[in-house]
Amino acid sequence: MAREIDLTQWQSELVDAFRWGEQERARALVMTLREAQPGRVHGVLEQMLQSPDEKVRQAAVFALGELGGPTSARRLEQQLLLEESRGDPDASSVVQVITQALSQLKSASLRATLIRRLNRLGAGMPEGSDVDDVVYALWRKRHPELIPPVRGALERLSPPVSEGLRALLRLLESSPQELRVWIEDGSVPVEQKTKVLTVLDEEVPDELAPVLPSFIFLAGSMIEMASRKKGQERRFCDRLFTLLLLHRERLFPTLPSNARSILREVARRMIAAPEAVRIIKAANLLEYVGRREDADLLEEHKPQDEVLGRVYEEAVEILRKLPHA
Known part of the structure; x- marks a missing residue:
């Protein structure tokens, strides 16, 4: 016998969980309803999709x-068109979630849906964030067949809106070796390399993990500038830290010793940088590539802010447990 669920309360809890970014709780609520009342779950969600909220x-x-x-998948495609037709900021926020959801679904046919979305954006004057949402979704569904439509959209859209597309095309067209050469090319603007890091936030394929040391070596070559003032060099280091920490379980164990050493030095320099330039994530990074003696540096430069200071304290606790070099 199906277990009865108060659907009004269930909807309220689902909205609350999603609103506050509690995806595990939201996911559990969805699974609970599917298991308890499998025949009703799509009907309940259909009703929610009609809400003005x-x-x-x-x-x-x-x-x-x-x-x-x-x-x-079909219902999400339909809702995408409905939300686009609304054309208001509230609808745009729903489109963003739809795009993310489509990128998670396994069907390869959804590439066509995302390409159509990209083509519609290319025919107008979109916000950069809308284009980037599609870029991240397409990277999750990467395939050589995406290259022509991405090139076409890139021809129709101008910077800075098109920068995400440029980064996606670079990743789609380049072999790991070609990407490594591109990263090391000093004539390529740093901001283009930063955008590639942002796309890789979504997913780092196994074949690209060996390319990451090239990004780290580049950060090492820019640390003098990055640790002195805010600019493209500092932003590059910040995005590199973000990428590595997002995929920490996979990426840190793959780094060769020379890359780990340079990454440690970059993190140390950003911890000791002037407060306005400092990157707090550098403390988290040292938990994975630091040494016991780095705890002293963290204590010396610990922020006065209680929350930020706690980040440093937690890193110190981890580093103090490491053996002496």
Whole structure:
């Protein structure tokens, strides 16, 4: 016998969980309803998609993405067109969640949906964030067949809106060796390399993991400038730290010793940088590439802010447990 669930309360809890970024709780709620009342779950979400409240629609879209399957995929495609036709900021926030959900679904046919979305953006004057959302989704569904439509959109859109597309095309067209040469090419603007890091935040394929030391060596070559003032060099280091920490379990063990040494030095320099330039994530980074003696540096430069200071304290606790060099 199906377990009864208070659907009004369930919807409220789902919206609340998604609103506050508690994806595990939201995911558990979706699975609970699917298991308890499998025949009703799509009907409940359909009702939520009709809501004038964009937060309710966002939560419903997230749930459809978690359910997966052809039915959810078709409904997400329909909702994408509906939200685009609304053309208001609330609808744009729902489109963002739909794009993310489509990127998570396994069907290869959804590439066509994302390409159509990209073509519609290319025909107008989109916000850079809207283009980037599609870029990240397409990277998750990367395939050589994406190269022509991405090139076409790149021809229709101008910087800075098109920078994400340029980064995506670079990744789609380049072999690991070609990408390594491109990273090391001093004539390529740093901001283009930073954008590639941002796209890789979504996913770092196994074949590109060996390329990461080239990004680290580049950060090492720019640390003098990055640690003195805010600019493209500092932003590059910040994005590199973000990428490595997002995929810490996979990436840190793959780094060769020379890359780890340079990364440690870059992190140390950013910890000792002037407060306005400092990158707090450098403390987290030292938890993975630091040495016991780095704890002294962290204590010396610990921020006065209680929350930020705690980040340093946690790193110190980890480093103090390391053996002496």
